[in-house]
Amino acid sequence: MNHFELQDGELYCEGVPLSRIAREVGTPVYVYSSATLERHFTVMRDALRGAGLSSEKWGEPLIAFAVKANSNVAVLKTLARLGAGADVVSEGEIRRALAAGVPPERIVFSGVGKTAGEIAFALETGVAELNVESEPELKLIDEVAQRLGKRAKIAIRINPDVEAGGHAKISTGKAENKFGVSFAEAERLYANASNAVGLSPVGVACHIGSQITDLAPMEAAFTKMRGMVERLRGQGLHVERLDLGGGLGVPYFNQPDPPGPADYAAMIGRVMAGLDIQFAFEPGRVIAANAGVLVAAVQHVNARPEGRRFLVLDAAMNDLLRPAMYDAYHDIRPVRPRDGAEVVYDVVGPVCETGDTFTRDRALAPMAAGDLLAFMSAGAYGAAMSSEYNSRLLVPEVLVRGDQYAVVRPRETYQDMLARERPAPWL
Numbered sequence: 001m002n003h004f005e006l007q008d009g010e011l012y013c014e015g016v017p018l019s020r021i022a023r024e025v026g027t028p029v030y031v032y033s034s035a036t037l038e039r040h041f042t043v044m045r046d047a048l049r050g051a052g053l054s055s056e057k058w059g060e061p062l063i064a065f066a067v068k069a070n071s072n073v074a075v076l077k078t079l080a081r082l083g084a085g086a087d088v089v090s091e092g093e094i095r096r097a098l099a100a101g102v103p104p105e106r107i108v109f110s111g112v113g114k115t116a117g118e119i120a121f122a123l124e125t126g127v128a129e130l131n132v133e134s135e136p137e138l139k140l141i142d143e144v145a146q147r148l149g150k151r152a153k154i155a156i157r158i159n160p161d162v163e164a165g166g167h168a169k170i171s172t173g174k175a176e177n178k179f180g181v182s183f184a185e186a187e188r189l190y191a192n193a194s195n196a197v198g199l200s201p202v203g204v205a206c207h208i209g210s211q212i213t214d215l216a217p218m219e220a221a222f223t224k225m226r227g228m229v230e231r232l233r234g235q236g237l238h239v240e241r242l243d244l245g246g247g248l249g250v251p252y253f254n255q256p257d258p259p260g261p262a263d264y265a266a267m268i269g270r271v272m273a274g275l276d277i278q279f280a281f282e283p284g285r286v287i288a289a290n291a292g293v294l295v296a297a298v299q300h301v302n303a304r305p306e307g308r309r310f311l312v313l314d315a316a317m318n319d320l321l322r323p324a325m326y327d328a329y330h331d332i333r334p335v336r337p338r339d340g341a342e343v344v345y346d347v348v349g350p351v352c353e354t355g356d357t358f359t360r361d362r363a364l365a366p367m368a369a370g371d372l373l374a375f376m377s378a379g380a381y382g383a384a385m386s387s388e389y390n391s392r393l394l395v396p397e398v399l400v401r402g403d404q405y406a407v408v409r410p411r412e413t414y415q416d417m418l419a420r421e422r423p424a425p426w427l
């Protein structure tokens with residue numbers, strides 16, 4: 001469910017017409033709904049609660065929002081106020097999570113190439129765990145921790161070698177991917193880590209991919225993860241946390257609905273029944289995707305004599321990369337749908353490459369220059385992946401709550417853009 005609905009013939013975000021935001025803030029602009037963010041988080045939290053994944057000893061599952069999906073501090077704050085933690089992959093993301101008020105003990109640090117500097121920063125911050133992706137990384141964390149006189153809480157990220165489906169660029173759980181270690185290697189590393197001066201192994205982690213719409217591969221992976229916890233404990237090793245990653249998909253358009261948080265939680269409850277451990281999750285997309293839209297304006301309608309009809313927008317691939325990068329489908333809705341038969345358009349941006357195409361052959365209500373449209377489901381991996389390619393200004397972000405809105409990242413200015421650069425002394 002989301003809070004982007006037509007009211008009196010135009011698209012609103014909660015109680016605010018998108019046309020008002022476009023007029024006052026300009027386009028392109030990302031717009032997020034607080035109510036949707038909150039709802040998605042609480043639905044997930046309640047589903048996991050209902051599946052018996054809490055215990056007196058370990059408390060509630062840790063829901064660490066994947067900051068990479070939407071790293072805007074106001075968005076993070078909205079979730080942190082409900083008790084969300086943060087799954088981070090860089091020092092920058094740790095700093096964002098802290099700025100949003102996420103307590104360090106709810107921050108999980110993932111990623112295959114954490115630098116010594118980032119590891120030191122995470123240890124000084126006191127994050128809940130560093131998810132270790134390889135043996136060389138385990139050694140580096142041990143060294144850094146010893147240098148700082150600390151013991152790093154670590155979880156070993158396991159690559160369960162399952163095929164999660166979805167786009168190859170975002171599938172992570174096969175042995176050929178760069179993420180994590182095998183079960184056999186994890187067992188050896190866990191035992192080594194238990195004897196290392198700078199390490200305190202607290203658990204195991206996995207994350208098999210993103211936009212997963214079939215629970216079967218997750219169930220297979222999670223079943224193996226449970227077995228791993230039991231094997232480690234059987235060897236007398238201490239295991240207190242099981243981090244099952246993120247990856248649950250969302251409906252991007254009118255497809256049969258993918259499994260939702262309730263199905264996901266029920267499956268996990270079944271697989272994990274009776275396992276005494278603290279659970280952690282790293283959802284990103286399922287919380288944020290349908291909580292945001294990218295609003296753009298039509299620059300030109302270019303009807304070519306050869307037959308194609310291009311809708312040239314003021315938004316481009318640098319603002320929303322997913323269609324160019326993953327051939328992703330985003331529903332496109334006119335902000336004030338005009339009457340009349342649908343027209344078939346190719347929707348493109350102004351960037352000078354053919355990849356700057358949001359979609360081809362899309363039937364939409366008739367559009368004219370100046371009209372606004374909204375790319376739906378753009379709240380995850382939208383603004384977070386945007387860039388200044390073609391020296392286009394970074395898009396502003398707006399957070400709506402009821403009938404008010406706030407510009408939570410103003411549009412960049414050309415001064416900002418140019419001020420970052422320096423002349424070389426010989427120029």
Ligand code: LLP
Pocket residue numbers: 066068069087110111170207209210211245246247248282283284285286322326380381
């Ligand atoms: N945990 C880890 C370790 C991850 O690598 C990711 C996402 C997540 C959690 C969150 O996954 P989610 O619940 O959002 O599926 N840019 C791509 C998606 C890349 C996902 C990368 N890792 C896209 O736009 O589709």
